[in-house]
Amino acid sequence: MSDYYQGPNNSAKLKAVTLTLLASATILVIWRISWRLSKRVIGLPDYLLMLGLSLSICLAGFNLDPYFRWGYGYHKDDLPPDIQKALTPKICFWLNQVFFKATAGVIKLSICTIYMNIFSKPVLLSTRIARYANFALMGIIIAYYTGGTLVSTFQCNPIRKAWQGDLDGTCIDNTKFRVANAYINSFTSVLLVLIPFSALLSTGHRSKEIWQFLFLIALGLAHTACAVVRVVMIYVPNEGAATDPHWYNTTPNTLAMAEIFTAVIVSTIMTMRPCFQVVFSGIATTVTSTSRTRRTKVDSSGVLASTASQIRRSDRQGFMSTVVCHDDYRDFRHRCLAFNPTRLINNSTLTRQEFVSAGTTLQLSDNVPTCNRASQAVTVDLCRIALQIPTSKRSSISFELWLPSDWKGSRYLATGNGGIDGCIKYEDLAYGTSNGFATMGTNNGHNGTTGITMLNNPEIIKDFSYRALHTGTRSAKKLMKAFYGKKPAHNYYLGCSLGGRMGIKAAEKYPKDYDGIVAGCPAVDFNNLQGQRAMFYPITGSADSPNYIPIDTWKGLIHDEVLRQCDKIDGVEDGIIEVPDKCFFNSKTLQCSPRRPKNCLNAAQVAQLQKIYAPYTYPNGKLIFPRMNPGNELQAVSKLIAGTPFSYSEDWFRYVVYNDPSWDASTYNTNDVRKADELNPFDIRTYPEELPKFKKRGGKLLSYHGGQDNQITQFNTQRFWNRMYSADNDLQDYYRYFRMSGMFHCNSGPGAWAVGQGGGAPAAGIPFDPQHNVLAAMVAWVEKGQAPASLTGTKFINDTATNGVDFQRKHCLYPKTQTYIGGDPKKTSSWQCR
The missing domain is CATH 3.40.50 (Rossmann fold)
Structure with a gap:
C-alpha cells in the first residue's frame, strides 16, 4: 500500500451521496421530459437538461469506478501496480475534470434558459446583467477549464508526475488555476440566484407571492452553497492534504457530486407542474411616452400585453397567473405570439x-x-x-x-x-x-x-x-x-x-x-325545408287575423291535448313522447260544440291544426316535407307558429331564390318551394342517397335528432336515413342515427337531452366518455372501432348541471325504440331498446 497518509476511507459516503442524488435527478428529469413531450412543449432548456444529466452520469462513473474497484482515490499508490504508469489514469483524470465542468456549465445554461423563458426581455437592469453574465461566464469557464485541464494533464500535471516519476521537465502548479475556476463557478451560481431575486425586489407583492419567490431563490441557493463550500475546501486542509496535496480526496469529490446533481434537481423541480406555483405575470409598471403617460400592464418579463383583453385578464388574475412548469406556460405563450399564420394562408x-x-x-x-x-x-x-x-x-x-x-x-x-x-x-x-x-x-x-x-x-x-x-x-x-x-x-x-x-x-x-x-x-x-317552414305563416296568419290561435292556447290547450293523446303510448306519463311515430294528433277533439262551448277552437282553427300537423305536400299529393313533431308546441310558438314569417325561410326566398327584398312571405305557396328546389344553388339541397367515397375511406357519420323538435321535424332525418339504407343495407357500418326522446331543437326539452352535443350549458357538463357524450362516442368509433349501440342522455334538474342529475335515459340506435319494461321510469334499467 501507499506510504502516503490517506486518512479514513470515506468512499461509502461518496457512493451513497452520488447514487442517491443520481437516482433522484434521473427520476425527476424523466418525469419532466415525459410530461413536456406529452404536451409538445419540449425546448432548449430540456435538451440542455438531458445533456447535463447524461454528462453527470458519465462524471459519476469516472468518480465511482476507482472507488468501487479499489476503495480509494486517484493517487498512483492507490491503484494496482500494473496500471500505475499506464495511460488510463491520465485519461480518467482529464475526463473527470472535463465532465465536471461541462456538466456544471450545461446545467447552469439550462437553468439560465429556463429563467429566460420566465423573465424574457426583463425590465430590471440587474436581471438583464445577471442573465447575460451567466452566459458569458459559463462560456469562459467551460473553455478555460477544459483547455487548462488538457494542457496541465498532458504537459506536466503534479498527479501525472507522481504516476510517472521519470518524466522530464518541471510540472506546473495548478492550484491557482483551480482556485480561479472555483471562483468563476461560484459567481455564476450567485448570478442565477440574482435573476429571481431582482424580480422579488422590483415591486410589492402579497406575502404568499413573496414566499413563492423565496422558494425559487432557495433552490438556487442550494446549488450555490455547494459551489462556495468547494472553494473554501481548496484552502482548508483535509485528509491527506498535508502530506499529499495532489491526492483527489473523498470529501471534495462528494461535494462535487452534490453540486452537480443538486443543479440537475434544481433545474427540474423549478419547472415541474403542478408541484409549485410561480408568480411571474402581472407586474404593473408605468410606461411613459413622449406624448402622454399611461398605465400599462406589463408582466415580469417586461412584455407588454398585446391586446386590451390581455390587460383585463392580467388585472383579473393578478400576480398569480400560472403554475410551475412556468417555462411551459411561457414557451406556449411565446410560441403563440410569435406564430405567423398569414405566411401560411x-x-x-x-x-x-x-x-x-x-x-x-x-x-x-x-x-x-x-x-x-x-x-x-x-x-x-x-x-x-x-x-x-x-x-x-x-x-x-x-x-x-x-x-x-x-x-x-x-x-x-x-x-x-x-x-x-x-x-x-x-x-x-x-x-x-x-x-x-x-x-x-x-x-x-x-x-x-x-x-x-x-x-x-x-x-x-x-x-x-x-x-x-x-x-x-x-x-x-x-x-x-x-x-x-x-x-x-x-x-x-x-x-x-x-x-x-x-x-x-x-x-x-x-x-x-x-x-x-x-x-x-x-x-x-x-x-324543401325552407318551403315547409315558410308554409306555416300563410296557414296561421298574423296575430291580428280573425282565426289566429294565441300563443297561450298553443302552450296550454293544444299542447295539453297532444300529451293527453300521445304521452301514454310509451306507458309513462312524463311529458315525453317516446315514440313520435305512433302519435297522430286528432285536433277535432278541441272543436267547440254545444257540449263544449268554452276552452275550445272554432272550425277554422281546427282546420289550421290539421294542416299544421300533416305532412307538407304538393297539390298532387307528392311529399315536400314530413309532418311536424307533435309535442313541440312549447317551443314552436317562437318561430314556426308564432304568427310571423319564419325569418330564415323569408330571407332565403328574398335574397337567394328571387333576389327580391320586397318578396312577401304571406304570398308563399308550393310554386315557391318548387322554384327553390329547381334553383338549388351550389347543390345546397344536401340529400344524397349514398356516400361511397366517405364510406370507402373509413369515414364515420353519426346523427341524433330530438323527438319534439320545434324547428326541423325528426321525421325528416328518419326519412333521410331510411333513404340511404334502401341504397346500402350496410349503412350502419358507417352511418348511425339516434332518436332523442323529449328533446327540442338541438338541445333542451323535457327529456334526457344532454349528450355533450356542444358548448351550451349544460351539454358541456357531460363527461367525455363514449356512453354519455356523442363526440366521445365518435372518437371511440373512429380511433378504437367501437361503434355506439346507444347514447345515454342526461336531464339535469332545471337544466342546470350544478343542480345535479334528475334522470338519465338511453337513446336507442335507430330503428330500435325505447320500451318501458316497468319500475321507476327515471331509472335507465326500466327501459330497453327493442
Whole structure:
C-alpha cells in the first residue's frame, strides 16, 4: 500500500451521496421530459437538461469506478501496480475534470434558459446583467477549464508526475488555476440566484407571492452553497492534504457530486407542474411616452400585453397567473405570439392573435350583435388565431382557430353554424378545446343572422353552401401542422341544424376532410325545408287575423291535448313522447260544440291544426316535407307558429331564390318551394342517397335528432336515413342515427337531452366518455372501432348541471325504440331498446 497518509476511507459516503442524488435527478428529469413531450412543449432548456444529466452520469462513473474497484482515490499508490504508469489514469483524470465542468456549465445554461423563458426581455437592469453574465461566464469557464485541464494533464500535471516519476521537465502548479475556476463557478451560481431575486425586489407583492419567490431563490441557493463550500475546501486542509496535496480526496469529490446533481434537481423541480406555483405575470409598471403617460400592464418579463383583453385578464388574475412548469406556460405563450399564420394562408389578414389563459372570459366586443355572443368563458390555456380569408373577389370568411396547449390525441375539430347564420359558435370552440381538440369555426361566409348579404352575390351563397367550411378546415390543417409540428392524427366535425347539413355536405363533397362527423338534427333536403317552414305563416296568419290561435292556447290547450293523446303510448306519463311515430294528433277533439262551448277552437282553427300537423305536400299529393313533431308546441310558438314569417325561410326566398327584398312571405305557396328546389344553388339541397367515397375511406357519420323538435321535424332525418339504407343495407357500418326522446331543437326539452352535443350549458357538463357524450362516442368509433349501440342522455334538474342529475335515459340506435319494461321510469334499467 501507499506510504502516503490517506486518512479514513470515506468512499461509502461518496457512493451513497452520488447514487442517491443520481437516482433522484434521473427520476425527476424523466418525469419532466415525459410530461413536456406529452404536451409538445419540449425546448432548449430540456435538451440542455438531458445533456447535463447524461454528462453527470458519465462524471459519476469516472468518480465511482476507482472507488468501487479499489476503495480509494486517484493517487498512483492507490491503484494496482500494473496500471500505475499506464495511460488510463491520465485519461480518467482529464475526463473527470472535463465532465465536471461541462456538466456544471450545461446545467447552469439550462437553468439560465429556463429563467429566460420566465423573465424574457426583463425590465430590471440587474436581471438583464445577471442573465447575460451567466452566459458569458459559463462560456469562459467551460473553455478555460477544459483547455487548462488538457494542457496541465498532458504537459506536466503534479498527479501525472507522481504516476510517472521519470518524466522530464518541471510540472506546473495548478492550484491557482483551480482556485480561479472555483471562483468563476461560484459567481455564476450567485448570478442565477440574482435573476429571481431582482424580480422579488422590483415591486410589492402579497406575502404568499413573496414566499413563492423565496422558494425559487432557495433552490438556487442550494446549488450555490455547494459551489462556495468547494472553494473554501481548496484552502482548508483535509485528509491527506498535508502530506499529499495532489491526492483527489473523498470529501471534495462528494461535494462535487452534490453540486452537480443538486443543479440537475434544481433545474427540474423549478419547472415541474403542478408541484409549485410561480408568480411571474402581472407586474404593473408605468410606461411613459413622449406624448402622454399611461398605465400599462406589463408582466415580469417586461412584455407588454398585446391586446386590451390581455390587460383585463392580467388585472383579473393578478400576480398569480400560472403554475410551475412556468417555462411551459411561457414557451406556449411565446410560441403563440410569435406564430405567423398569414405566411401560411395566402392573402389572409390577421384580425386577432392572442394567448388566452385558463379561467379567462373573453369579451367578444367585435362580434356581430345579432349573433348574441357577448362573451365566452375559456377553461384551458390556448392560442387564439383569427383571420379573414378571401374565397373570391367578392367574398371571404371570418376564421378562428383555437389551439390548446394540451393537444390531446392530436385531434382536430371543425364546428358548424345554425339557421341561416354567419355566426361563429364560440361556445363550441371553447367546448372543443376544453376536451383537447384544436378547434375551428367560421362565419360561413357572411356576418349576422340574416341573409341580406347573399343578395345578388352568388359567391357568398357558395361559401354558405360548402366552401366556407372546407376553406376553414384546409387552412386549419396547415396552421396546426406548422404550430404543433405535425398534422392532426384524426379530424372531426361537430354541428347541429344547419351545422348538421354542413357536416353531411362535407362527407358528400370532401370525403377526406373528416374521419368522424357528428351531424345533429341535420337540415338536409334544405330547399324543401325552407318551403315547409315558410308554409306555416300563410296557414296561421298574423296575430291580428280573425282565426289566429294565441300563443297561450298553443302552450296550454293544444299542447295539453297532444300529451293527453300521445304521452301514454310509451306507458309513462312524463311529458315525453317516446315514440313520435305512433302519435297522430286528432285536433277535432278541441272543436267547440254545444257540449263544449268554452276552452275550445272554432272550425277554422281546427282546420289550421290539421294542416299544421300533416305532412307538407304538393297539390298532387307528392311529399315536400314530413309532418311536424307533435309535442313541440312549447317551443314552436317562437318561430314556426308564432304568427310571423319564419325569418330564415323569408330571407332565403328574398335574397337567394328571387333576389327580391320586397318578396312577401304571406304570398308563399308550393310554386315557391318548387322554384327553390329547381334553383338549388351550389347543390345546397344536401340529400344524397349514398356516400361511397366517405364510406370507402373509413369515414364515420353519426346523427341524433330530438323527438319534439320545434324547428326541423325528426321525421325528416328518419326519412333521410331510411333513404340511404334502401341504397346500402350496410349503412350502419358507417352511418348511425339516434332518436332523442323529449328533446327540442338541438338541445333542451323535457327529456334526457344532454349528450355533450356542444358548448351550451349544460351539454358541456357531460363527461367525455363514449356512453354519455356523442363526440366521445365518435372518437371511440373512429380511433378504437367501437361503434355506439346507444347514447345515454342526461336531464339535469332545471337544466342546470350544478343542480345535479334528475334522470338519465338511453337513446336507442335507430330503428330500435325505447320500451318501458316497468319500475321507476327515471331509472335507465326500466327501459330497453327493442
